[in-house]
Amino acid sequence: MYRPETSAEIAALYQEMILDHYRRPRNKGKLDNPDATAEMRNPLCGDEIDLHVNFSGDALAELKFSGRGCSISLASASMMTQIVEGKSASEVDAIRSRFRELMLGDLTAASDTKLGALRALSGVSRFPARVKCALLAWNALDSVLAGRKA
Numbered sequence: 001m002y003r004p005e006t007s008a009e010i011a012a013l014y015q016e017m018i019l020d021h022y023r024r025p026r027n028k029g030k031l032d033n034p035d036a037t038a039e040m041r042n043p044l045c046g047d048e049i050d051l052h053v054n055f056s057g058d059a060l061a062e063l064k065f066s067g068r069g070c071s072i073s074l075a076s077a078s079m080m081t082q083i084v085e086g087k088s089a090s091e092v093d094a095i096r097s098r099f100r101e102l103m104l105g106d107l108t109a110a111s112d113t114k115l116g117a118l119r120a121l122s123g124v125s126r127f128p129a130r131v132k133c134a135l136l137a138w139n140a141l142d143s144v145l146a147g148r149k150a
C-alpha cells in the first residue's frame with residue numbers, strides 16, 4: 001500500500017481525495033420520505049446544500065444530500081454523510097465537534113483517525129472564507145439535530 005511520506009505528498013493525496021468526493025459524491029440525492037431536512041446556503045461562495053435524514057432511534061440511519069457549489073462544500077458534505085451514517089447521536093456529536101476543531105486549526109485533530117477522510121480538509125483551516133464552505137453541510141446537520149431535540 002502506498003504510504004505518503006512528505007507533507008507535499010500528503011497534500012497531493014488530500015487534494016485527490018477532495019476532488020474524488022467532488023466528482024463522485026457519496027450519498028447524493030434525496031430520500032423519499034425523510035424524517036428531517038435542512039437547507040443551508042453560503043452566499044459568500046454560492047454554495048447550497050439540502051440535507052435529508054432518516055433516524056433510527058437516536059442514530060442517523062440514512063443521509064442524502066443535494067446541492068451545488070465549490071469542491072470544498074460538496075466534498076465535505078459527501079464525506080460527512082459517509083462518516084456519520086449509522087452513528088449514534090453521541091458519536092455524531094464527537095465527530096462534529098472534532099471536525100469544527102480541525103477547521104479552527106487544531107493540529108491534533110488533523111491526525112485524529114476518528115475523522116477518517118475528513119482529515120483531507122485540514123488544509124482548509126488556513127483559509128477562513130473556505131472554512132464556511134467546509135462547514136455548510138455540518139450546519140445543515142446541526143439544524144437537523146437541533147430540530148430533533150426540540
Ligand code: ZN
Binds near residue numbers: 042047070072133
Ligand atoms: Zn464554497
